[in-house]
Amino acid sequence: MADITRRLGRRHLRSAPTAHIRHHRRGRLVHDGPGLSFWFRSLTAALSEVPVDDRELAMAFHGRTADFQDVTVQATVTYRISDPAEAAARLDFSIDPDTGVWRAAPLEQIATLLTDTAQQHTLDVLARTPLSTALVDGVATVRERVASGLATEPRLPATGIDVVTVRVVAIRPEAEVERALRTPAREQIQQDADRAVYERRAVAVERERAIAENELASRIELARREEQLVDQRGTNARREAEEKAAADLVRTETEAGRTVSLARAEAQAAREVGAARAEAQAAWLRAHSEAAPGTLHALAVTRLAENLPRIDSLTLSPDVLTGLLARLGRTEPGAEG
Known part of the structure; x- marks a missing residue:
């Protein structure tokens, strides 16, 4: 929309670069071009604003396929x-000189023209296409047919309109038909999902079996090694017992040899001691045989005194003392002779 301002009874128009302005004054073209800015008088001016930028027109219409199914395109x-000159001549792009607003709806007329033309070619394609084919290949077919139909439509060049691109977003059947069409695919997807579940379960069972076999093999190997360990322990115990018995035998033989040697040494010592004692006893006897009787009596008394118990006091009666003195008196003369 053009920007129009008032100043001292005159009007000033300023347009965007994407808007083509045509200014007629008393039937004569004064200004013609995009992005213009000029002063004008509202009583003598006829203004038209034609957009020259690319515009998007979304459209949706119903059609029927060859098998009598309603679809939405x-x-x-x-x-x-x-x-712009042809468009301004064929359509009403005039604007109010006070507000800059279009007096009519030219873009709606263009939209109606494009929609009706596209719908005509689309219905022509769908009427010869079954629903299944339309849903699979209909988008490309309809797009090509609409693009070629708009390119050959004589009213568009005559109005100064060029079609840049045509895009067909979707072709959709009615809701019930779409649900019915989805059912086989959903069933197939469900079957694939069930098959995947069964395969996953089979793989899980196979893996569990492999794990169980591995565990069983591990247990068998462990039992075999335990058997080897028991055998080795028995062998080691037997070897240890044999070595211990051999060591005990060696120790016993050593102790027996030492005992025999000790006994021999003790016997030899006993013989030597006995011989020494015999010699001492013989010498003692020889000494006593050679000694005088008085000496032997004195020695006997001495030995007797050594072996007598301790006597704290001794009482001699006159009778004992008289007899002892008499006995000593008789002994001394004989000893001297």
């Missing part, structure tokens, strides 16, 4: 006005 057409 969603499409988008991009167009531009390449000849």
Whole structure:
């Protein structure tokens, strides 16, 4: 929309670069071009604003396929006005000189023209196409047919309109038909999912079996090694007992040899001691045989005194003393002779 301001009874228009302005004064073209800015008088001016930028037109319409199924087509057409003079001559792009607003609805007229043309070619394609084919290949077919139909439509060049691109977004059947069409695919997907579940379970069972076999093999190997360990322990115990018995035998033989040697030494010592005692006893006897009787009596008394118990006091009666003195008196003369 053009920007119009008032100043001292005159009007000033300023347009965007994407808007083509045509200014007629008393039937004569004064200004013609995009992005203009000028002063004008509202009483003598006739203004038209034609957009020259690319515009998107979304459209949706219903059609029927060859098997009598209703479908909805969603499409988008991009167009531009390449000849503003032709467009302004064929359509009402005039604007109010006070507000800059279009007096009519030219873009709605263009939209109606493009929609009706696209719908005509779309219905022509769908009427010869079954629903299944339309849902699979219909988007590309409809897009090509609509693009070629708009390119050959004579009213568009005559109005100064160029079609840039045509896009068909979707072709959709009715809700019930779409649900019915989804059922086989959903069943197939469910079957695939069930098959995947069964395969996953089979793989899990196979893995569990492999794990169980590995555990069983591990247990068998462990039992075999335990058997080897028991055998080795028995062998080691027997070897240890044999070595211990051999060591005990050696120790016993050593102790027996030492005992025999000790006994021999003790016997030899006993013999030597006995011989020494015999010699001492013989010498003692020889000494006593050679000694005088008085000496022997004195020695006997001495030995007797050594072996007598301790006597704290001794009482001698006159009778004992008289007899002892008499006995000593008789002994001394004989000893001297």
